[in-house]
Amino acid sequence: MPEPRGQASIQRTKDKDRLHAFLDSLRPGFEESVTREPVDRWAPDLHPELDATVIAHIKSLGIPRVGTRPSLLIHDLGRFQKAPQLKSRVDGIFKRNATTFLVNTSGSGKTRLSFEGLCQNWGFYFIMERDANSLGAADIGPNLYRRLNFPTGFQPCLPPPDSPSFPDMLARNIEITHEEFNRLLLGRLLVFQIFSEIIESRGITEDHKMRWLLFQLTPHLPGNTTYDILHDVTKIYLGELEADVVRDLIAVTFAKLQKIHGPEFHLFYVIDEAQLASREHTSAFWHEGKEYPLLREIIQSWAVQSRHHETAFVILGTDIPKDGFASAPFADSVRWSSDTGSFDDEAEHGRYVSQFLTPSYVSSPTGKMFLQRVWAWCRGRYRITDALLKALLIDDFITPHRLLNDYIETVTTHRPTDFVDDERRISSIAVGVYLSIPMTFLMSLSAPVLRSTVQHVLLHYLATGRHPSPFSEDLTPLVSAGFGHFITSDLSHVVMDEPMFLIRAAKWLCDPVESGLDSPHTCFTVLQNHRVDATSRSLACFVAFYLARVLEHGQHLSTVFSFPVDKEAWANETAELSTFDGKTVSAVDPQTFTIASPSTLAGVESWLDDGKGDAFCLTDDVDPELIFSLKLEKSGFLRVILHSIVAEKDVQGDRLKKVMSKLASKNVFCDEVCVSILSWDAFLNAR
Numbered sequence: 001m002p003e004p005r006g007q008a009s010i011q012r013t014k015d016k017d018r019l020h021a022f023l024d025s026l027r028p029g030f031e032e033s034v035t036r037e038p039v040d041r042w043a044p045d046l047h048p049e050l051d052a053t054v055i056a057h058i059k060s061l062g063i064p065r066v067g068t069r070p071s072l073l074i075h076d077l078g079r080f081q082k083a084p085q086l087k088s089r090v091d092g093i094f095k096r097n098a099t100t101f102l103v104n105t106s107g108s109g110k111t112r113l114s115f116e117g118l119c120q121n122w123g124f125y126f127i128m129e130r131d132a133n134s135l136g137a138a139d140i141g142p143n144l145y146r147r148l149n150f151p152t153g154f155q156p157c158l159p160p161p162d163s164p165s166f167p168d169m170l171a172r173n174i175e176i177t178h179e180e181f182n183r184l185l186l187g188r189l190l191v192f193q194i195f196s197e198i199i200e201s202r203g204i205t206e207d208h209k210m211r212w213l214l215f216q217l218t219p220h221l222p223g224n225t226t227y228d229i230l231h232d233v234t235k236i237y238l239g240e241l242e243a244d245v246v247r248d249l250i251a252v253t254f255a256k257l258q259k260i261h262g263p264e265f266h267l268f269y270v271i272d273e274a275q276l277a278s279r280e281h282t283s284a285f286w287h288e289g290k291e292y293p294l295l296r297e298i299i300q301s302w303a304v305q306s307r308h309h310e311t312a313f314v315i316l317g318t319d320i321p322k323d324g325f326a327s328a329p330f331a332d333s334v335r336w337s338s339d340t341g342s343f344d345d346e347a348e349h350g351r352y353v354s355q356f357l358t359p360s361y362v363s364s365p366t367g368k369m370f371l372q373r374v375w376a377w378c379r380g381r382y383r384i385t386d387a388l389l390k391a392l393l394i395d396d397f398i399t400p401h402r403l404l405n406d407y408i409e410t411v412t413t414h415r416p417t418d419f420v421d422d423e424r425r426i427s428s429i430a431v432g433v434y435l436s437i438p439m440t441f442l443m444s445l446s447a448p449v450l451r452s453t454v455q456h457v458l459l460h461y462l463a464t465g466r467h468p469s470p471f472s473e474d475l476t477p478l479v480s481a482g483f484g485h486f487i488t489s490d491l492s493h494v495v496m497d498e499p500m501f502l503i504r505a506a507k508w509l510c511d512p513v514e515s516g517l518d519s520p521h522t523c524f525t526v527l528q529n530h531r532v533d534a535t536s537r538s539l540a541c542f543v544a545f546y547l548a549r550v551l552e553h554g555q556h557l558s559t560v561f562s563f564p565v566d567k568e569a570w571a572n573e574t575a576e577l578s579t580f581d582g583k584t585v586s587a588v589d590p591q592t593f594t595i596a597s598p599s600t601l602a603g604v605e606s607w608l609d610d611g612k613g614d615a616f617c618l619t620d621d622v623d624p625e626l627i628f629s630l631k632l633e634k635s636g637f638l639r640v641i642l643h644s645i646v647a648e649k650d651v652q653g654d655r656l657k658k659v660m661s662k663l664a665s666k667n668v669f670c671d672e673v674c675v676s677i678l679s680w681d682a683f684l685n686a687r
Helices: 005-024 027-033 054-062 084-093 110-120 141-145 166-202 207-217 229-235 243-262 292-305 344-354 359-363 364-380 382-394 398-414 430-434 438-444 448-464 475-479 499-509 520-529 536-550 601-607 653-662 671-678
Strands: 099-103 123-127 267-272 313-316 335-337 574-580 586-587 617-619 626-632 637-644
Touching: 005 166, 005 626, 027 335, 054 574, 084 110, 099 110, 110 123, 110 313, 110 382, 123 166, 123 207, 141 229, 141 601, 166 207, 166 229, 166 243, 166 574, 229 292, 229 344, 243 292, 292 313, 344 364, 344 382, 364 382, 364 398, 364 499, 382 398, 438 617, 448 475, 448 499, 448 536, 499 574, 601 617, 601 626
Parallel strands: 099 313, 099 335, 123 267, 267 313
Antiparallel strands: 574 586, 574 626, 617 626, 626 637
16 A cells, blocks of 8 residues: 555655765765875785895885785776877777777776776766676676566566567566666766765866776775665665656756766766676567667666766677667667777787886896796786786785796696796685686587687697687677687677687697597587588698598508599508608608698798698698698608588589599699699609
């Protein structure tokens, strides 16, 4: 039974009084916070092993402390403004009157870019769910975005569109979502109003933008017992306010902020880990014949409340489907970007790591070797390097090389051999620090497209020492799974080229049960059944490894290849895989053989003239894909031209004839190369 109007009015007044009392209690804390050091600084624990110069150097860095640990994610905030390339990247993301989706893999630097943007612009930072960095308020969290149906009557699955109840249920879902997230917006606005009133009395400066950001990342104040102020103001003090009151207060608060900050006042709404909301309640919303995710309705709710003010959105995530926003009311303002950058320059990476090491260590032989090893193992996404540096700080840089080995082994399960330490010491800090590394992708490899793509990349790397051509946008699951990343700014090309992730995936590939590669037959089956349009080179790579192994000590050719009935006499001989460098014939070591990978016919011709000891020639865009040489037991040598075909069944009939005709030398190479093959007496007569 609803409350009488008089009682409801009294309760509303009481709720407002409680709210204003809580907000007023924040003023002393903000007064102190805007004049003191913006963050607490981390310092190492003192112990006898720690050198005094190391202690002094670490303290001089002024690294922020979050909880009891150092935080590199908020260290030296604002430095991007001093680097033209980084500044341009931030400016490209923080566009006024736009809804910018910044999408790339986990740990690629999206969050830090948003922090840098919020150091230069007023804005609100929301995170759907906090990660291992423990930064941000818990005012959203899984209890809100996952449980809208408790107890409000939200329907996570709408009935069919032709159902009589469909329009009302859809309208109710939208109404509930707007009510919940409008409270969230109001809570942030009200606290920002208090902060703004405090700094207005002192004179507003650019530094205050960073201080407001830091408060949002660690939302507690000196002298205040509330641990998460932003959570409490929404959940405790706004939870019972009616929807119309919330909307009115949003309008009033915006007007006050406009008066404080002037006519140029602009707000950015940053939503981090937004992929979580893009996966939730996808059957609860409907527009123009299509379902769409909760994230779209969150953006719409705030866009409606901010429509009379200058605001923009920056949405960060790893996998946010574009089609969910194509017909949104704000679709005209939507921009998509994957411009996060990465550590892809050794000199830049070395400068970044060196700042955390003592100058004497950096200039020492072991320090130089350490920098080289960190680059070799940790290049790529930023979090890989930062997690190592965080571990080194906590471990006081006592044994950097050994800790790097521990780090690699913890993350990849592989113990590196490029630096052998005198004893194993898996650091006690490993579990807590390394958990921030996004290695959960192996759980996703059950998807056929991901399994075969990983196999393709690994085999290509093993065969050629380089990454295959970047994958197109249809392989964005590589990004969302965590082991690929966009290398272009427009979400168009994906690579999997980071050492840590390649090693971890290779360890997976070596597990017969996990990978399904317990036999050559199984490998061929896997390659044939998936990614038919992209795995022929993978098959060629695998054939190279297979032949190197099976022909190591010589093998009867008929046990390796199929021949027609009227086969040549040499088909009955034993053959051994060999290399020829123009002068010398050598057997192939299956553990250390190399593969040439020319991309042009001229490169193939060069390999034929002087093989340089490479056992195979794996062509790039030139058919056939694999060329190699066999030393026969009696009849000299054979040059084998192999064309691999990925097919679900045996190739027969006309298709087989067509393929075989391509392997005739006159159809494989230009005339100049054909002459080179046919007149290669030095090779044919070698013994």
